[in-house]
Amino acid sequence: MNEETAAPSAYALAQRQGDRAIRTTILDAASRLLAAEGSQALALRRIAAEVGCSTTVLYRMFGGKAGLTEALFIEGFERFRQRLAAVPRHPDPRDYVRELGRAYRANALAERNYYGLMFGETVPGFQPGEEAMATAASAYAVLEDAVAACAAAGLLIDAAPGHVAASFWAGIHGFVSLELGGHLDDPEAILDAFMRGAASGFFVDAPPPVQDPK
Amino acid sequence: MNEETAAPSAYALAQRQGDRAIRTTILDAASRLLAAEGSQALALRRIAAEVGCSTTVLYRMFGGKAGLTEALFIEGFERFRQRLAAVPRHPDPRDYVRELGRAYRANALAERNYYGLMFGETVPGFQPGEEAMATAASAYAVLEDAVAACAAAGLLIDAAPGHVAASFWAGIHGFVSLELGGHLDDPEAILDAFMRGAASGFFVDAPPPVQDPK
Numbered sequence: 001m002n003e004e005t006a007a008p009s010a011y012a013l014a015q016r017q018g019d020r021a022i023r024t025t026i027l028d029a030a031s032r033l034l035a036a037e038g039s040q041a042l043a044l045r046r047i048a049a050e051v052g053c054s055t056t057v058l059y060r061m062f063g064g065k066a067g068l069t070e071a072l073f074i075e076g077f078e079r080f081r082q083r084l085a086a087v088p089r090h091p092d093p094r095d096y097v098r099e100l101g102r103a104y105r106a107n108a109l110a111e112r113n114y115y116g117l118m119f120g121e122t123v124p125g126f127q128p129g130e131e132a133m134a135t136a137a138s139a140y141a142v143l144e145d146a147v148a149a150c151a152a153a154g155l156l157i158d159a160a161p162g163h164v165a166a167s168f169w170a171g172i173h174g175f176v177s178l179e180l181g182g183h184l185d186d187p188e189a190i191l192d193a194f195m196r197g198a199a200s201g202f203f204v205d206a207p208p209p210v211q212d213p214k
Numbered sequence: 215m216n217e218e219t220a221a222p223s224a225y226a227l228a229q230r231q232g233d234r235a236i237r238t239t240i241l242d243a244a245s246r247l248l249a250a251e252g253s254q255a256l257a258l259r260r261i262a263a264e265v266g267c268s269t270t271v272l273y274r275m276f277g278g279k280a281g282l283t284e285a286l287f288i289e290g291f292e293r294f295r296q297r298l299a300a301v302p303r304h305p306d307p308r309d310y311v312r313e314l315g316r317a318y319r320a321n322a323l324a325e326r327n328y329y330g331l332m333f334g335e336t337v338p339g340f341q342p343g344e345e346a347m348a349t350a351a352s353a354y355a356v357l358e359d360a361v362a363a364c365a366a367a368g369l370l371i372d373a374a375p376g377h378v379a380a381s382f383w384a385g386i387h388g389f390v391s392l393e394l395g396g397h398l399d400d401p402e403a404i405l406d407a408f409m410r411g412a413a414s415g416f417f418v419d420a421p422p423p424v425q426d427p428k
Contacts, residue, residue, distance in 0.1 A: 038338040040254040119395055124252040163407035166398060167389070171412055174388020175381070181333055184380060193377035193416075198385055201415020202407075 023061060026051055027075050030068060031113035039123045042069065069123060073132045076114030081139035083107040093149040094203045098195050100143050101172045105191065108176040115180060119173065143169060147202075155203050164202050171198050237275060240265055241289050244282060245327035253337045256283065283337060287346045290328030295353035297321040307363040308417045312409050314357050315386045319405065322390040329394060333387065357383060361416075369417050378416050385412050 029050045033041040048055045062068040087103045090096040108115050147165040150156045179187045243264045247255040262269045276282040301317045304310040322329050361379040364370045393401045
């Protein structure tokens with residue numbers, strides 16, 4: 001029997017499950033420290049003390065501080081991507097774009113400890129690697145595709161769909177950053193104004209339906 | 215002759231000018247360190263070494279690290295306010311709002327070292343004091359007044375002007391944050407899409423002119 005292709009043993013599965021749980025525990029602790037105290041808290045000894053493990057565990061799992069920072073970035077964007085991918089397609093592609101904007105916000109509120117790192121604000125000088133960039137791009141692609149669908153349906157203003165997607169993203173990103181920073185008095189009402197005003201400005205009315213020649 | 219009301223001597227004026235120059239030099243050095251290395255670089259000894267003065271000078275001028283942080287915040291918002299206030303009123307109040315958005319961006323690019331601090335992203339836990347909050351509010355009031363003028367002219371969508379102003383601010387803030395972070399491929403084109411799309415979505419067409427009964 002070939003060990004490489006055999007189904008993993010119950011023991012091996014439990015081990016993997018345990019590794020995943022440990023990994024998530026460490027990443028959540030590190031992102032919490034990062035958000036609360038800034039990048040100086042992102043020290044392996046500090047994180048190990050917080051989690052209750054040795055620094056050896058951290059070195060084994062992440063290779064060091066740079067690997068841990070990279071893993072935090074990937075984790076943040078992967079959760080973000082999953083949340084966007086879970087938004088159901090709306091019959092009107094313009095409403096689907098707006099719903100993605102709301103999901104963007106929901107993710108930022110639920111995962112606020114990851115948010116600053118993802119947009120390069122809390123770890124000065126951090127440069128994500130190849131896998132991290134690919135994860136971020138696949139999250140962003142959900143929004144890009146949704147805006148492209150509006151363009152294909154003739155519902156977009158006369159501007160490059162990529163520029164509209166980036167501009168919509170920037171708007172929601174700014175809203176979320178200010179909300180997380182406690183700068184907005186009434187976030188719900190301001191988001192509503194954004195969706196009714198800014199988001200609508202990117203769209204035009206539906207073109208008249210083509211007459212069926214039959 | 216009453217010393218308190220007499221014109222200051224040339225010596226006193228030169229001293230004041232020198233104090234202002236020293237103050238600006240220190241604040242610019244501190245904001246540069248903050249932007250480049252994060253909040254752990256905001257240590258008085260580090261800043262004193264950078265500027266080439268003793269920490270005593272910093273204590274005398276700012277009272278300590280908290281006072282220096284507060285001074286940085288005020289300086290950033292004061293430069294920001296001056297830049298917004300310098301934008302000429304446009305005959306169409308909608309264009310004036312858009313021009314303020316562009317000035318917001320110009321200020322962020324020119325004063326990027328102050329930008330993160332102003333929006334609470336680079337110094338975790340920093341809470342601006344009363345004078346700092348008043349400076350920030352007077353900068354923001356320029357935008358609020360401009361949006362209120364659009365509402366008064368019947369050019370705003372049916373939403374509270376304060377919510378529209380906050381939403382417009384959030385959009386520009388997000389754009390600038392992403393641009394400063396190097397996340398935007400073609401900032402000029404994306405800003406243009408924002409101004410044509412998002413900014414326009416807040417406005418309606420001019421109401422028909424009232425007929426002169428004469």
